[in-house]
Amino acid sequence: MTGAGTVAAGVVGTPVVNITIFAFFVIATLVIAVSAAGQNKTTTDYYAGGRAFTGPQNGIAIGGDYLSAASFLGIAGIIALDGYDGFLYSIGFLVGWLLVLLLVAGPLRNTGRYTTADVLDLRLKAVPVRAAAAVSTLTVSLFYLLAQMAGAGGLVSLLLGVRSSQGQDLTVAVVGLLMIFYVLVGGMKGTTWVQIVKAVLLLAGAAVTTIWVLARAGFSLSALLRHAAAASPAGSAVLGPGLLYGVNTASKFNFISLSLALVLGTAGLPHVLMRLYTVPDAREARRSVVWTIWMVGLFYLFTLVLGFGAMWLVGGAQIEAAPGKANSAVPLLAFQLGGTLLLGIVAAVAFATILAVVAGLTITASASFAHDVYAGVLRHGEADPGQEVRVARITAVVIGAVAVAGGIYAKEIDVAFLVALAFAVAASANLPSILYSLFWPRFTARGALWSIYGGLISSVGLIIFSPVVSGQARAAPGAIPSLITDPHINFAFFPLDNPGIVSIPLAFFLGWLGSVTDLHPADPARFAKMQVRALTGIGAERSDRG
Amino acid sequence: MSVTQSGRGNVSGYEVVHASREFRTLRRHLGSFAGPAIALFLGWYFLYVIVAAFAPGFMRIRVEGEVNVGLCFGVLQFVSTFVITIVYRRWAQQRFDPQSERLRQRLDARRKP
Numbered sequence: 001m002t003g004a005g006t007v008a009a010g011v012v013g014t015p016v017v018n019i020t021i022f023a024f025f026v027i028a029t030l031v032i033a034v035s036a037a038g039q040n041k042t043t044t045d046y047y048a049g050g051r052a053f054t055g056p057q058n059g060i061a062i063g064g065d066y067l068s069a070a071s072f073l074g075i076a077g078i079i080a081l082d083g084y085d086g087f088l089y090s091i092g093f094l095v096g097w098l099l100v101l102l103l104v105a106g107p108l109r110n111t112g113r114y115t116t117a118d119v120l121d122l123r124l125k126a127v128p129v130r131a132a133a134a135v136s137t138l139t140v141s142l143f144y145l146l147a148q149m150a151g152a153g154g155l156v157s158l159l160l161g162v163r164s165s166q167g168q169d170l171t172v173a174v175v176g177l178l179m180i181f182y183v184l185v186g187g188m189k190g191t192t193w194v195q196i197v198k199a200v201l202l203l204a205g206a207a208v209t210t211i212w213v214l215a216r217a218g219f220s221l222s223a224l225l226r227h228a229a230a231a232s233p234a235g236s237a238v239l240g241p242g243l244l245y246g247v248n249t250a251s252k253f254n255f256i257s258l259s260l261a262l263v264l265g266t267a268g269l270p271h272v273l274m275r276l277y278t279v280p281d282a283r284e285a286r287r288s289v290v291w292t293i294w295m296v297g298l299f300y301l302f303t304l305v306l307g308f309g310a311m312w313l314v315g316g317a318q319i320e321a322a323p324g325k326a327n328s329a330v331p332l333l334a335f336q337l338g339g340t341l342l343l344g345i346v347a348a349v350a351f352a353t354i355l356a357v358v359a360g361l362t363i364t365a366s367a368s369f370a371h372d373v374y375a376g377v378l379r380h381g382e383a384d385p386g387q388e389v390r391v392a393r394i395t396a397v398v399i400g401a402v403a404v405a406g407g408i409y410a411k412e413i414d415v416a417f418l419v420a421l422a423f424a425v426a427a428s429a430n431l432p433s434i435l436y437s438l439f440w441p442r443f444t445a446r447g448a449l450w451s452i453y454g455g456l457i458s459s460v461g462l463i464i465f466s467p468v469v470s471g472q473a474r475a476a477p478g479a480i481p482s483l484i485t486d487p488h489i490n491f492a493f494f495p496l497d498n499p500g501i502v503s504i505p506l507a508f509f510l511g512w513l514g515s516v517t518d519l520h521p522a523d524p525a526r527f528a529k530m531q532v533r534a535l536t537g538i539g540a541e542r543s544d545r546g
Numbered sequence: 547m548s549v550t551q552s553g554r555g556n557v558s559g560y561e562v563v564h565a566s567r568e569f570r571t572l573r574r575h576l577g578s579f580a581g582p583a584i585a586l587f588l589g590w591y592f593l594y595v596i597v598a599a600f601a602p603g604f605m606r607i608r609v610e611g612e613v614n615v616g617l618c619f620g621v622l623q624f625v626s627t628f629v630i631t632i633v634y635r636r637w638a639q640q641r642f643d644p645q646s647e648r649l650r651q652r653l654d655a656r657r658k659p
Contacts, residue, residue: 084605084616088598091623095591098630102580222611229612240606240616241598252599259595263588286638293631297624528564535572536650 014340018159021344025352026178029194033186036193044541046389047114047367048277049188051541055284059291061192062275064199066093066266066292067299068144068357069151069327070419072202072350075300077326079307080333081316083228083238085245086307088255089420090300092262097296099267101289106282107438107534108273113541116273116434117372123437123530126445127377132452134372136429137270139456140422141365142402144271145358147418149175149407152354154324158331159347168323169408175354176404182359183366183396188278191359198349198356203295205349206302209330212337213309221305228308231315238311254496258420261500265423268430271357271364282537309333358403366395410483420498421463428455428503432511438534440515441527447515455507462499467492563653572645579637583630590626594619 044050053061071093078086112118117133149172156162156171182191217224229236237243245255266272276285310319310329313336322328334346370392375383383391410418432451436443463469471492472482482492494502515522533539563569598605598616605616 087617087620088595091591091594091620095587095623095627098587098627099584101631101634102583220611222613225612225617236612239612239614240602242602245599246602255599256595259592263591283643286635290631290635293627297628301621301624525561529560531573532560532563532569532653535569535576536646536653538650538653 015159015161017340018344018347021348022159022351025348026355029197029352029355030178030181032193032197033182033190037186037190041386041389043114043371043385043388045189046187046392047274047363047371049192051278051280053192053278053284055279055287056291057196058192058275058279058284058288060199060295061195061278062272062288062292063295063299064195064197064202064353064356065271065275065360066269066296067199067202067353068419069148069155069350069354071299071303072206072353073151073155073324073327073330074417074419076303076307076310076333077319077329078244079304080310080314080319080329081326082244083232083234083308083311084241085243085255087304088241088245088259089262090303092259093266094293094297094300096263096266097289097293099264100272101286101293103438104267104273104434105276105285105289106537108434109276109279109282109285110534110537110540111438111530112277114274114277114371115368116270116430117368117376120433120437120448121376122533123443123526124445124448125526126448127380129433129445129448129452130372130376132449133430133433134368134377136425136452136456137368137372138365139460140268140270140426140430141361141368142399142406143422143425144269144419145361145365145399145403146406146410147422148354148358148361149403150410150418151324151327152351152358153407154327155331155347155350155354157323158328159343172407173404175358176400176407178355179358179362179403180397180400182355183362183400184393186359188363191356191363192275192278194352195356195360198352199295201349202353203299205346206299206306209309209334209337209342209346210302210305213305213313213333216309216313216337224305224308224312228312231312233316250495253501254498257424257496257498257501260504261420261424261427261498264427264431264500264504266426268426268434269423270368270426270430271360274364274367275360277541280542281540306330306333313337362396362399362403365399366392369395369399417497421468424463424498424500424503425456425459427500428459428507429453430455431504432507436511436515437530441524442515442522443511443527444515444518444520444522446518446520447511447513450514451507451511454510455503458506459499459503462494462496462503465492466494466497466499468497559656563649568645568649568652572642572649575641575645579634579642583634587626587630591623594623 075086075089108119111122117130120129120133152175153168153172157168162168162171182194217227225239229238232238234243245251279285279288310333314329314332319326319329319332322332331343331347335343370388374391375381375388429452432455433448467482470482470484471490605614607615609615609618
């Protein structure tokens, strides 16, 4: 157990070994992306991998897209520091999938081509709605990207011993470059294979570490919990809810707001929904989601053990002292268990996770810009497909640059927390209009615009005026410090970190209000077409294989 | 592809299907499965959330060793998610897909000259 000594110096393990394992993973995934890429000339190739993936393949890839660093590092880290309350994240992240399975997967596959804006366009045929859907897709993707990049900075600095600020910034920039490369060369097909490989490695890595932790506790969950509680300064309080979200009434409502965002956010995440278009039909889309649910559920059961394992074997003080703080709990646990080698493997898996998710987000954001904004709005739906793919590639580079800049700024923040904000924006800005357009006959373009912009502005606005951004320079115990660390700047008036409890109902309400007060009532023919297509799959986009 | 690109004339065709008895039955079947399933899992989830937020003492009651009600309640959320997934998959394969498939084939046949 040389852990304490090396961590104090800021590095865990041997940087040379870590760098070697990292380099191996990076090269392996690059080879996969390049060899799987194919031609990528048509938009269907570039955005949807030719729609030729099977349900199980796509299900695993969705799992790889969804189980981000926030899940692997973030949730386990929250459990390691604050106990049970981290588990609340896992449950919301999993249960939300039922909404995707029951309402969204099949109908969305049947009625769209590449993006959720396609679905709204089929129903409402309005250019401003397409533009609005693209704006919200881009916003959610950027929020999510920021979270992943922040995680990448902390992780790599922990492993490579990069302590200087410039060094960490450089690492974030390298992650950005790699992801741009995956997306440019691999398109959706290459990105998907990177996600599949990563998902399998992630599940295997988490399984091995989980079994290892359980073995140390004599395969007794009760013993693991007892050791963890004994190692924590909070004692047995860590085994029940409340350390993070039970401090006062505001934090309890904050928790309810977070739970609402988690359970409704998944069905509005553009990078997850876009993956539904990579399979031949609605049945395969549903099969994908079934596979994803099994994978995600299993994985979150592992993180529970990993979190309490880190609390016991690493200890909160050491995690807090490490670069990346909560995000470093799992790598430190791996080092404690299996030394340099296991640390290197787990960290490389985490790094691959970040790369794969970031690539998935980038391709979604670039598709949204090229397909919806460029081809749909600027070229009125008459863009040359080759030109559209070129625009998508340029967008990917721009988004990469923006993500690098944001990641450098946000590198100290817990990733699970940032991702939860992205979920709140997704549930507010995307979900109401998707559900209304599929299932509500009276939904109109005006309702869609009110709902999308209302949800987007209220969720992002409330985050800006919340303690997340200002007013909490020195965090209370259990709370997360603000982005603005100057204690004199405080423009927070919204007491909750997560805006979901206000912005989600508001977006649903605005969608209803905008529609019923619309002077141009909904076109029953469009709704008929939408529903018949959504439920029977007639006229749905086919796979390249025909 | 032929249906999507065939212009205005077919829109009324969709309306005819939309109003047909078979389609309404299909939609009712979906609604009578998905509606209660969603109400069930959302209700069960928010029950858990509210108990966790406002009755932490209940969650701390020990069940066996250090394993408490909170942990069991949380794991049961996983179990319910898996169960709903399995039941839905079976229902969709046995009930929904055949109906949906029949309707699509009839539509396809009608549209191809």
